[in-house]
Amino acid sequence: AAVDKGVDFANYFCTYAFLYHQKEMLSDRVRMDAYYNAIFENKHHFLGKTVLDVGTGSGILAIWSAQAGARKVYAVEATKMSEHARALVKANNLQDVIEVIEGSMEDVSLPEKVDVIISEWMGYFLLRESMFDSVICARDCWLKPTGVMYPSHARMWMAPVRSGLADQKSNDYEGAMDDWHCFLEDTRNCYGVDMSILTKPFAEEQKKWYLQTSLWNNLHPNQVIGTPATVKEIDCLTATVNDIAELRSNFSSVIKCNTRLCGFSGWFDVHFRGRMEDPAQKEIELTTAPSVDNGTHWGQQVFLLNPAIPVYEGDDVDVSFAMTRSKDNHRLMEVELDGRVKQPSGNLFQPFRKTFFVE
Amino acid sequence: AAVDKGVDFANYFCTYAFLYHQKEMLSDRVRMDAYYNAIFENKHHFLGKTVLDVGTGSGILAIWSAQAGARKVYAVEATKMSEHARALVKANNLQDVIEVIEGSMEDVSLPEKVDVIISEWMGYFLLRESMFDSVICARDCWLKPTGVMYPSHARMWMAPVRSGLADQKSNDYEGAMDDWHCFLEDTRNCYGVDMSILTKPFAEEQKKWYLQTSLWNNLHPNQVIGTPATVKEIDCLTATVNDIAELRSNFSSVIKCNTRLCGFSGWFDVHFRGRMEDPAQKEIELTTAPSVDNGTHWGQQVFLLNPAIPVYEGDDVDVSFAMTRSKDNHRLMEVELDGRVKQPSGNLFQPFRKTFFVE
Numbered sequence: 228a229a230v231d232k233g234v235d236f237a238n239y240f241c242t243y244a245f246l247y248h249q250k251e252m253l254s255d256r257v258r259m260d261a262y263y264n265a266i267f268e269n270k271h272h273f274l275g276k277t278v279l280d281v282g283t284g285s286g287i288l289a290i291w292s293a294q295a296g297a298r299k300v301y302a303v304e305a306t307k308m309s310e311h312a313r314a315l316v317k318a319n320n321l322q323d324v325i326e327v328i329e330g331s332m333e334d335v336s337l338p339e340k341v342d343v344i345i346s347e348w349m350g351y352f353l354l355r356e357s358m359f360d361s362v363i364c365a366r367d368c369w370l371k372p373t374g375v376m377y378p379s380h381a382r383m384w385m386a387p388v389r390s391g392l393a394d395q396k397s398n399d400y401e402g403a404m405d406d407w408h409c410f411l412e413d414t415r416n417c418y419g420v421d422m423s424i425l426t427k428p429f430a431e432e433q434k435k436w437y438l439q440t441s442l443w444n445n446l447h448p449n450q451v452i453g454t455p456a457t458v459k460e461i462d463c464l465t466a467t468v469n470d471i472a473e474l475r476s477n478f479s480s481v482i483k484c485n486t487r488l489c490g491f492s493g494w495f496d497v498h499f500r501g502r503m504e505d506p507a508q509k510e511i512e513l514t515t516a517p518s519v520d521n522g523t524h525w526g527q528q529v530f531l532l533n534p535a536i537p538v539y540e541g542d543d544v545d546v547s548f549a550m551t552r553s554k555d556n557h558r559l560m561e562v563e564l565d566g567r568v569k570q571p572s573g574n575l576f577q578p579f580r581k582t583f584f585v586e
Numbered sequence: 587a588a589v590d591k592g593v594d595f596a597n598y599f600c601t602y603a604f605l606y607h608q609k610e611m612l613s614d615r616v617r618m619d620a621y622y623n624a625i626f627e628n629k630h631h632f633l634g635k636t637v638l639d640v641g642t643g644s645g646i647l648a649i650w651s652a653q654a655g656a657r658k659v660y661a662v663e664a665t666k667m668s669e670h671a672r673a674l675v676k677a678n679n680l681q682d683v684i685e686v687i688e689g690s691m692e693d694v695s696l697p698e699k700v701d702v703i704i705s706e707w708m709g710y711f712l713l714r715e716s717m718f719d720s721v722i723c724a725r726d727c728w729l730k731p732t733g734v735m736y737p738s739h740a741r742m743w744m745a746p747v748r749s750g751l752a753d754q755k756s757n758d759y760e761g762a763m764d765d766w767h768c769f770l771e772d773t774r775n776c777y778g779v780d781m782s783i784l785t786k787p788f789a790e791e792q793k794k795w796y797l798q799t800s801l802w803n804n805l806h807p808n809q810v811i812g813t814p815a816t817v818k819e820i821d822c823l824t825a826t827v828n829d830i831a832e833l834r835s836n837f838s839s840v841i842k843c844n845t846r847l848c849g850f851s852g853w854f855d856v857h858f859r860g861r862m863e864d865p866a867q868k869e870i871e872l873t874t875a876p877s878v879d880n881g882t883h884w885g886q887q888v889f890l891l892n893p894a895i896p897v898y899e900g901d902d903v904d905v906s907f908a909m910t911r912s913k914d915n916h917r918l919m920e921v922e923l924d925g926r927v928k929q930p931s932g933n934l935f936q937p938f939r940k941t942f943f944v945e
């Protein structure tokens with residue numbers, strides 16, 4: 228389905244036109260350090276080379292690329308942020324190296340192919356926003372056969388977690404429904420209309436909101452109660468849109484302690500390894516895993532089960548995971564988790580199966 | 587400029603597709619009582635008549651119209667809420683009277699002209715959302731020459747106010763700028779890029795956000811420090827889009843006590859009077875003025891001045907008021923206030939002139 232540009236702008240791009248939002252990303256130390264080190268500890272990839280920055284935003288990655296010695300940097304940005312990027316480039320006296328181009332990557336034409344494509348395209352749980360599509364498109368059109376991708380690899384992780392959010396959201400949902408029943412009574416008594424026929428759709432709407440929408444959270448590592456598992460690996464040099472539009476995989480996690488399984492957490496990491504024939508001198512990793520000191524603005528996405536399931540050290544959680552794009556908005560995702568807890572004795576717990584919305 | 591339907595849906599209609607949002611409106615007692623009384627205390631306008639409900643939402647106004655004896659009610663709703671409205675109509679056994687039609691009012695065709703157009707089209711400060719355009723369109727196409735409008739009249743008010751929000755928002759803005767300067771320093775020290783060229787646009791963005799965007803508030807009546815003034819009167823039977831797309835008027839207010847003029851508050855009321863030849867039996871008013879017990883979900887819009895201006899009992903505040911639609915979104919507004927404080931002695935205070943965004 229073709230995406231309407233105007234709608235896509237209203238739903239997605241608009242926030243990126245605010246310096247406030249760019250500043251949030253520029254203040255994420257983990258993110259910044261990773262890209263900074265990836266570039267400056269691998270100058271050989273940039274020295275005298277041509278670079279394309281897909282979605283340059285404030286222009287930061289383009290500027291670093293130029294400072295690392297790039298001959299030419301094309302910095303493409305869909306929003307009016309391009310004007311600020313251009314001003315920043317000029318103020319740093321890099322206007323002869325960096326060309327800021329306002330436009331969608333999909334529509335832009337460059338005068339030459341490039342040696343490096345750099346981009347910070349990652350959304351919540353890696354693929355939300357579907358911006359990697361634009362990087363793939365850029366790569367297929369503009370990367371030389373010998374070119375490298377920054378980052379070069381990405382992985383998605385899931386792990387079972389415990390979290391007070393499970394009870395909290397259940398309570399919120401119950402509260403909303405109690406409130407609804409008072410509302411029904413008032414509407415019948417004061418205004419003579421019986422709205423009880425809407426109870427079911429209202430409950431569904433609220434269930435979706437409170438219980439089926441994944442939550443942003445920076446978890447403490449000890450909230451992770453089982454071994455994390457990789458649910459997807461992406462080679463940025465070869466991945467196709469087909470590879471990422473629909474994910475399916477099975478994973479298994481061993482529970483580490485006696486506790487309650489409140490749900491699952493999803494996060495990602497990306498790596499800067501260059502390419503096989505032209506590897507990084509220093510490999511850099513950017514991870515958004517639960518961490519005490521190195522939280523990111525991505526946090527983790529939490530998928531809650533209701534009710535929580537009691538689990539014991541040594542139990543196995545087997546899950547079949549599927550992620551697809553929302554029918555109405557290709558930048559949002561739906562996640563299905565279909566699983567069960569298996570005790571070492573062989574006993575099986577009641578299986579769970581739930582659909583979540585990554586909004 | 588023609589409005590793109592998809593964009594308009596993404597920006598505007600989408601929220602109305604949630605029962606949660608409809609419930610908020612259905613829980614506004616002041617709003618509900620006014621429409622309920624307007625209908626049931628003026629049954630002669632409905633008995634045996636044909637009615638058009640523009641933007642029926644949950645269907646409540648259509649249902650009341652039918653309960654008041656309407657022969658036929660056309661209930662038009664742009665969003666999928668129409669399906670819930672249809673279910674509600676059926677559950678209340680009114681499916682023979684009420685026809686729920688999903689579509690934009692502008693696109694819908696009715697089999698006949700109607701005696702009454704009822705609609706709850708009011709946004710913040712009356713005109714935000716520009717939904718009255720659709721009511722005008724419905725009226726010009728589908729109202730009989732003898733038909734009546736529910737509501738029949740609307741007025742916009744402004745009054746000088748005092749409010750702690752003025753200092754609070756100033757502080758928020760200062761805080762955001764302090765934070766920005768720390769950010770600049772970090773970015774220079776840690777990442778070798780001087781972003782100070784972006785200070786001015788960042789300040790403008792934050793100023794717009796904290797200081798130039800009107801605020802939702804349910805003011806206490808004693809925060810109103812001068813006589814309220816009408817800035818616009820609308821006769822719903824005759825008003826044209828031209829009459830409301832751009833407002834200009836001068837108003838004057840007498841200060842009631844020695845205090846600080848922190849800004850202005852804007853609100854509205856609407857009236858149900860029928861039409862001259864076919865008046866209401868009982869006139870009903872719905873007001874969103876500051877009130878201790880009768881606050882509405884509309885509240886008032888507050889337009890803050892920075893800094894506040896000291897004023898004294900008996901001072902005159904003269905303001906020239908202009909309201910236009912935002913260039914980028916016809917459903918949002920820009921308000922310009924250009925004024926001065928005149929003391930009885932004839933002394934003039936430093937004039938103020940400020941543009942605000944009703945977002």
Ligand SMILES: Nc1ncnc2c1ncn2[C@@H]1O[C@H](CSCC[C@H](N)C(=O)O)[C@@H](O)[C@H]1O
Nearest residue numbers: 243282283284303304305330331332347361
């Ligand atoms: N298809 C596309 N074409 C051009 N710009 C795009 C795009 N998809 C996303 N973007 C832009 O990509 C940016 C992603 S945020 C990253 C900004 C910057 N590179 C940084 O690392 O700080 C946003 O500014 C967004 O507007």
Ligand SMILES: Nc1ncnc2c1ncn2[C@@H]1O[C@H](CSCC[C@H](N)C(=O)O)[C@@H](O)[C@H]1O
Nearest residue numbers: 602641642643662663664689690691706720
């Ligand atoms: N041009 C248009 N055509 C059809 N519906 C419209 C419309 N403009 C706004 N609406 C709908 O009008 C409703 C306004 S809210 C009022 C809902 C209901 N009449 C009530 O009083 O409770 C929303 O549901 C919105 O989707």
